[in-house]
Amino acid sequence: MSRLLVTGSSGLIGSEIVTHFHSKGWEVHGVDNNQRAVFFGEAGDTRWNQRRLAERCPGFVHHELDVRDRHGVLALVAQLTPDAIVHAAAQPSHDKAAAIPFEDFDTNAVGTFNVLEAVRRHAPDAPFVHLSTNKVYGDAPNELELVELETRRDYASPAFANGIAEDF
Ligand SMILES: NC(=O)c1ccc[n+]([C@@H]2O[C@H](COP(=O)([O-])OP(=O)(O)OC[C@H]3O[C@@H](n4cnc5c(N)ncnc54)[C@H](O)[C@@H]3O)[C@@H](O)[C@H]2O)c1
Numbered sequence: 001m002s003r004l005l006v007t008g009s010s011g012l013i014g015s016e017i018v019t020h021f022h023s024k025g026w027e028v029h030g031v032d033n034n035q036r037a038v039f040f041g042e043a044g045d046t047r048w049n050q051r052r053l054a055e056r057c058p059g060f061v062h063h064e065l066d067v068r069d070r071h072g073v074l075a076l077v078a079q080l081t082p083d084a085i086v087h088a089a090a091q092p093s094h095d096k097a098a099a100i101p102f103e104d105f106d107t108n109a110v111g112t113f114n115v116l117e118a119v120r121r122h123a124p125d126a127p128f129v130h131l132s133t134n135k136v137y138g139d140a141p142n143e144l145e146l147v148e149l150e151t152r153r154d155y156a157s158p159a160f161a162n163g164i165a166e167d168f
């Protein structure tokens with residue numbers, strides 16, 4: 001059985017990832033600390049979704065952990081050595097980011113860095129999927145042609161060999 005670690009597992013995207021991989025027979029572990037309720041107040045509370053996963057996905061394991069907790073993240077990834085990671089824990093609002101820049105950076109940048117480093121140390125062969133945002137480049141990158149290489153996909157055009165320019 002393959003083991004998946006999903007961060008932000010009580011959120012919109014993370015919970016769908018949990019449901020999908022659970023239905024495919026994976027052992028699924030989620031990380032979430034209901035930080036959404038801190039960011040957005042009572043209306044942002046995701047405990048209902050955590051309970052829904054517990055009811056509908058027998059065997060799903062919830063880990064109450066903050067991705068900003070570097071040592072906790074390192075320890076969990078070392079313990080699980082997951083076969084794949086989907087990183088969806090985030091402060092997802094652009095307007096909110098301007099209002100709470102330190103909290104936004106700590107979760108979105110430092111939290112992501114913590115998960116990446118934990119994976120590099122303890123599960124270096126596992127694919128790492130990061131749910132970023134279409135606000136970086138808009139939808140235009142979705143229209144670029146891709147090629148499938150041995151270990152990853154890449155842009156077909158050599159013009160993007162070093163990435164996408166900031167003015168894309
Ligand atoms: N929803 C979309 O349409 C969409 C589209 C493109 C990209 N994305 C990206 O996908 C990611 C997830 O989006 P979403 O819509 O599922 O957001 P969401 O707010 O529904 O879910 C995020 C989850 O992460 C948890 N979380 C936040 N900070 C945390 C922390 N420090 N530690 C642990 N858990 C934490 C929250 O409690 C929440 O359950 C974001 O990066 C977002 O930019 C979303």
